[in-house]
Amino acid sequence: MRKYLFIIKTQIMSNLQYVFNIVFSFIGYFILLFILFNLWQYLYSDPNELINGYNMTQMSWYVIITEILWMTLGGRKLCHKISQDVRSGNITYNINKPYSYIGYCLSTHLGDVFVKGLIYIFLGMLTGLLFLGSFPKLTLINILVVLITAILATTISILLIISIGLISFFIEDSGPFYWIYSKIILVLGTIFPIEYFPTIIQKILNFSPVYVVSYGPAKLFVDFSWDKAVSIILAQIIYIIIAYGICYLIYKKGVKKINVNGG
């Protein structure tokens, strides 16, 4: 475990070289929020009106949180990197090191997300306060639980994306698979909460990654309840085990197919 924490620390140290790049990338996030805030203002004739259980402020905070989770994740970059590692044979340089490749990818990417996450949380909260004027009623413990669910959500996302990237062992390009995954998460959990969809789809979404990687932490942030917190954390733990299992199986099967010539 110590080595993986050290990998996270090393990645954080490396990423501190890019702090200004991260701050500038926030401009894109800010524009996106601005568009969504205007959309909600258009949809809500009265800010206190409830649509599917959310008032306008809650909807805005929901999007702030899900977008922080989504934008700090950098999923496309991660999937592309793993896919490239597999296709170019670069993965071989990690195989003969005393760590698991999956653990290494997870740790380096968590280190990546950490620096970006801190900056985005600070700037995201500031943007929310400026636009909305208030902060959801949360105790310090509540905030801690939300943070834990956000970390677990990121871990699941990373593991799922690693498993998509590892598909490159069997097919040329895993890009289309990531495209489908990203659109599902974006449309079904990031821009709209699960409650916005028909009951039958809601039932499916409650068992899908959407529930654990984006909806869960954001829902707790805007409408905290201990019942919900327990069910989300439990679901996240189960998902981590499943996602790691998928990664492990794909990797174990794929690594025997490595076909590197040259040198």
Added chain:
Amino acid sequence: MFMAIIEVKKLSKTFKVKIKDKGLKGSLKSIIKPKYKTVKAVKNISFAVERGEIIAFIGPNGAGKSTTIKMMTSILYPDKGTIRVLGYDPTKDRKKLSYEIGTVFGQKEQLWTHLTPYDNFKFFGAIYDIPEPVVEKKIEELKMLFELDEFINTPVRNLSLGQRIRCEIVASLIHEPKVLFLDEPTIGLDPVVKENIRTLIKRMNKEYKTTIFLTSHDVGDIEKLCKRVIIINDGQLVLDDTMENLKYHYLNKKIVEAKMKERVNLDDEDGITIIKDKGYNLKIEVDTTKRSVADALKLLNPDNIIDINISNIPLEDIISDIYKSKDL
């Protein structure tokens, strides 16, 4: 005193490579019915390496060197044969073996470019589970040995290629590996830096008794570092001998380069091969088992010679001769 720490027996590896017919039609056909061909990258090779040896493992591009190294370092699975590195089977004891071996690939960076060499060394110490005080001591020791003092706190991205390679080697030595695999460590370096790296590798081998398994296309690396050479070509082992024997085998051939006062008309004869004939400048190869050098000089007429140089065949030529003739 010596014991075999690498044992390779009847090792073979075959790859399945996709093939495609020409043009668009071929591309479409390969989607519906992909065709594959098998490439025998390594064919039934065996050798052993003893502790503390510096071995040159060489061969032309595509000979199977890299595939063999990757099987020895547990990256690839062999189809047939057995490998034991320090008593471990690389296919089964991948993790245990990783603690005992180090790898440096000259064409591949393993250092974190935004961090300093010092932070990188600490990172490698952590992934090999080495306690902090031990890592610190080791860094200090290697810093002196590899003369890193000047740039140990400069981010890797700002180092020259020679400095980076030195750091790559140090990073692979942090966990005190018993065997070090160096894959073209001096590629792209200028002659002075190359010489410096070779000296450091030699010093490291002497200091730590690290067994070094070196692949390189640079004859200088092989000549100056290795006492034994294994040559592989087309997946087969074509030579496994000491450097001394290799040179001795070819010592019976001499190169005579002469600058003449007058034009000499010389033809290939038994034991004499004309390499270059530019009228006044001649370059001939003399096979001393058939003809003495003195005989050859007589043919040239000593009074007619302005300048002369008699030398052994360069190692580079010896090796390329071996590459060309698969049956040595």
